[in-house]
Amino acid sequence: MRIAAGFGDEHAQIRVYVAKRPPMQEYAYLPAMQPLLQGEIALINQACGNGWRKLFNVYAKLLFALPASFGFLQQASSWQVYRDSFLLQASSNTALLFSPPPLNSTSNTIHIIAGRTYAKALLEQGLPLQLNWLNAEFAIDNHNRVLVCPYFDYRQLNNEKIGYLVKLIAQL
Template sequence: MEMTSGFGCNNFNFAVYIANKPNMREYQDITQVSPLNKGEIHAIGQACGNGWRKVFNVYAKLLYALNTKDFAYSSLAPSWQMYRDNYLFQTNSKTALLFSPPQLNENTDTLHIICGKTYAKQLIASDKLKTHLVWLDDEFAIDTSQKLIICPYFDYRQLSNVKIDKLAFMLSELKNA
């Protein structure tokens, strides 16, 4: 069993899984879930480029788009940018960006999102993901019992604002299932 590793709160209940990690020496051997400090998201974006800025921005935009009756993230800051800079992946944020395969458990309230259809298919092919997915269309799949959604990669072109809204709706449905 692989250790869970990535950025965020150790006690997360909202997890996004991504195939790669920032190309910075300090993150290559990460073996646990570690909270980021204020300013660290900006530093990663500066060092690693626009791709990582998009991942962080789309993650924050998604949290901010969630229904406030089901999720309180947007109540913490007046904008998704301020949420990203002051709360995302920090201690007690309940959010995580994980570089390890999902450890799914039907007896938890944690919501799981795999970032990208290609990554999800790699996990399934390598037997690192055991799930009963229902493909809703060419881009989104869901396993309600494991509270898992597959969605497009966190990039503005692949996960547009319209698709962020669709994913936000799906997450509320999944949380209340």
């Protein structure tokens, strides 16, 4: 099994995969999962710009749109508070990864690949997915519990599309 490299909880149920890590020296080499500390998202946003701010915001908004049974709504009063106080920290049940999904069909992990282009690149690299494209932007592999959605940016994954992604997550 591949070692997951990224930010967050190594036992996370909700895992988002992106092609690139923040262009900061301290994250140039991540041999494994690294939980973020409170305030670290704000530091990444400040150092890396608007694109990373949007990614973290969309991730937090997605979690807050999930049904209460996922437990994210009970941890904070808003998605903003959740982002700043819990997202990608130890025991947060969330992860942002910069490596391909380690597939295990017996796990309850939900893998979300952010971006159709990244998903297609992973397929070309040999990731054994059986994606069923639901439309031009969303795909699902029920067996491996993998979803492909637009990149985590307000323009690409707006509130309406977040709602659609929530429905797909609930199907898994």
